[in-house]
Amino acid sequence: MSTPRPVVNLFDLNRSALEVFFESAVAKRYRAHQIMKWAYHRQELEFAAMTDVSKAHRAWLMDHASLRLPEVVTRQVSRDGTTKWVVRVANGNCVETVLIPDRGRNTLCVSSQVGCTLDCSFCATGKQGFNGNLSTADIIGQVWLAERELREKGENVSNVVLMGMGEPLLNLQAVLAATDLMTDDLAFGLSKRRVTVSTAGVVPGIYELAKHTDVSLAISLHAPNDALRDQLVPINKKYPIAELMEACRHYLSGLGNRRTLTIEYTLMRGVNDSLGHAKELAKLLEVLRCKINLIPFNPFPASGYERPHGREIRDFQTYLINAGYTTMLRTTRGEDIGAACGQLVGRVEDRTKRQERYLARVKAQEAA
Ligand code: SAH
Numbered sequence: 496m497s498t499p500r501p502v503v504n505l506f507d508l509n510r511s512a513l514e515v516f517f518e519s520a521v522a523k524r525y526r527a528h529q530i531m532k533w534a535y536h537r538q539e540l541e542f543a544a545m546t547d548v549s550k551a552h553r554a555w556l557m558d559h560a561s562l563r564l565p566e567v568v569t570r571q572v573s574r575d576g577t578t579k580w581v582v583r584v585a586n587g588n589c590v591e592t593v594l595i596p597d598r599g600r601n602t603l604c605v606s607s608q609v610g611c612t613l614d615c616s617f618c619a620t621g622k623q624g625f626n627g628n629l630s631t632a633d634i635i636g637q638v639w640l641a642e643r644e645l646r647e648k649g650e651n652v653s654n655v656v657l658m659g660m661g662e663p664l665l666n667l668q669a670v671l672a673a674t675d676l677m678t679d680d681l682a683f684g685l686s687k688r689r690v691t692v693s694t695a696g697v698v699p700g701i702y703e704l705a706k707h708t709d710v711s712l713a714i715s716l717h718a719p720n721d722a723l724r725d726q727l728v729p730i731n732k733k734y735p736i737a738e739l740m741e742a743c744r745h746y747l748s749g750l751g752n753r754r755t756l757t758i759e760y761t762l763m764r765g766v767n768d769s770l771g772h773a774k775e776l777a778k779l780l781e782v783l784r785c786k787i788n789l790i791p792f793n794p795f796p797a798s799g800y801e802r803p804h805g806r807e808i809r810d811f812q813t814y815l816i817n818a819g820y821t822t823m824l825r826t827t828r829g830e831d832i833g834a835a836c837g838q839l840v841g842r843v844e845d846r847t848k849r850q851e852r853y854l855a856r857v858k859a860q861e862a863a
Contacts, residue, residue, distance in 0.1 A: 502561045505530060506632035506639070509675035510682075520559065521552060531681040534562055538643055564636040565590075577829030580640065581841065584609065584633040588626050589842035590660050592637040593834045594645075594652075601645055602654040605637040607670055608661025610843040613695050615715075615728050617763060618837045619795040620660045622853035624845030628666040634673035638683060654689045658713070660839045663692050664700025671707050678710070687711070688755060698734040701742040709750045713757040713788070714743060718767050719775035727767070736779070743783055756785040761837070762811060763792045764803040773811045777818035786821035793827060793835040797857045 508516060513527035529548055533539045542548070542556040565582035568589055572578050578594040590606035608628050614621040637659075642652050655677050657663040663670045670692065676682040677690045693713035694700060701712070716739075718724035724731040731739075747754055758780060762768045780787070789812055792802045803811075808824065815822040827835050843850065 502559055504561050504563045504630075504632045505534065506562060506564065506635055507630055507672070509631070509672040510679055511675075512672065521555065523552070526552065528681055530556075531679070535639070535676070535682040538639065538646075540564075563632060564639060565633055567640060571832040571834075573829040573832045573834060575828055575831075577832070577834050578641075578644075579829060579832050579834040580637075582633075582637065582640070585630050586627050588844055590629065590633075591834070591839040591841050592641065592659060593829060593839070594641050595828050597828075600653045601641075601650055602656060603638060603641050603652045604656050604659045605634060606659030606661050606839065606841070607634060607657050607663040607666050609841065610845065611661050612665065612847075613662050613728070613730050614849065615695060615717075617717075617727060617761060617792060617798060617800050619798070619840050620837070622795075622849060623660075623840050623843040624847040624849040626843050626846050628669060629661070631669045631672040631676075634669060635676045635682070638673075638677060642683065652683065653685070654691070655683075655685060656691045656693060656713070658691070658693045658836065660841055662695055662697060664694045664697035664704065667700055667703055671704075674708055674710050678708075691757070693759065695728050695730055696734050696739045697730065698738050698742045701739075701746055705746045705749050709754055711755045711757065712743070712746050713759055714739065715759045715761075716776075717759070717761050719772055719779050723767060723772075727763075740779070740782065743785070747784055752784075756783065758783075758785050758787045759790060760787060761790040761792055762803050762808055764801040764807070766800065768803045768807055768811055770810060770814055773814040773818075777815055777820065780820065786823065787815055788823050788825055789815075790825045790836050791827060793830060793837050795833075795838055797853070797860045 514524045517526040518524045533545045540562045542553050565584045568581045568583050570580050576596050580592045581589050583589050588609040593604040595602045610623040610625040611620045612625045645651055674690055677685050678687055687709045688711055691711040691713050695715045717727050721735050747756055792800050812822050812824055829835050
């Protein structure tokens with residue numbers, strides 16, 4: 496048997512990279528556009544079926560390129576209509592993708608890494624440890640798979656949020672090529688406002704993002720001061736709130752002030768949910784043109800946190816609204832299938848020791 500030759504997965508390339516690929520390989524730049532239409536508009540994965548490409552080029556493609564997607568391992572549908580897929584990505588690990596249908600919108604929450612290195616104290620993904628970055632194909636493939644399923648019902652993915660497993664700004668190269676494809680008319684053609692990159696506060700990544708794209712930015716803030724944020728979001732020790740606010744202002748100043756920013760704030764009972772915190776938050780955000788998304792904490796085993804009561808959540812929200820902020824309360828979706836914010840765990844062959852330590856803690860708590 497001959498060894499298979501290395502092939503390029505065309506889902507790893509954005510439009511400009513595809514143009515370079517075709518220009519250097521077959522001196523036909525426009526092939527990139529043809530192939531994109533086949534791969535994304537018609538969702539055709541077989542080169543043999545691409546009838547407007549010459550026979551010789553089809554044969555060449557079959558030898559040198561592929562269109563490989565993550566493999567769907569499981570698919571679960573929640574009582575509320577939320578769908579969660581577990582997909583196996585190129586490095587053999589599994590990540591989760593969640594589709595949230597809501598009033599005519601289909602928002603897809605995609606993962607960007609296998610696990611996460613940041614270990615925010617209240618997030619289940621961090622407890623799984625980490626096993627590498629997703630490729631562009633792994634990321635855009637999640638959109639492709641959801642889109643195929645929706646098209647069968649005459650619908651489409653209308654919004655993409657990079658709020659699944661992982662920290663997108665620590666996998667910036669792959670994420671940027673994927674967001675290019677999400678917003679490219681030859682691929683998914685979503686408007687930049689409908690693609691959101693969410694970060695726990697990787698400040699240099701925000702400046703890099705600002706150089707390359709105009710997609711919407713979400714900041715997982717969760718605390719109005721450094722003392723508290725250091726505990727909840729450890730990367731705050733490296734990039735404290737003042738630096739993060741400055742990076743946000745920089746991002747917002749691009750595109751003639753037309754970029755959008757959302758501040759995410761997960762409410763944890765007795766931790767960050769008092770009116771004093773709301774007041775401090777309102778003051779902190781005065782300098783930023785942003786809206787606020789409140790997320791009631793979603794529990795997972797041995798998390799050590801609780802969701803505040805409805806009354807406390809409403810009071811927190813009302814304070815911010817009265818202070819002049821557009822403040823949305825994110826309704827919890829897909830909780831029965833472990834698909835809510837902060838519940839995504841996938842199947843991570845952990846390279847750190849974190850998963851082991853977490854599981855020991857869960858066991859100890861169950862035994863107690
Ligand atoms: N690493 C990026 C992308 C993940 S987004 C980021 O931090 O922004 C996932 C969102 O859900 C983040 O805002 C995260 O802070 C929030 N989250 C994490 N765990 C949660 C939990 N248990 N309950 C509610 N929200 C949670």
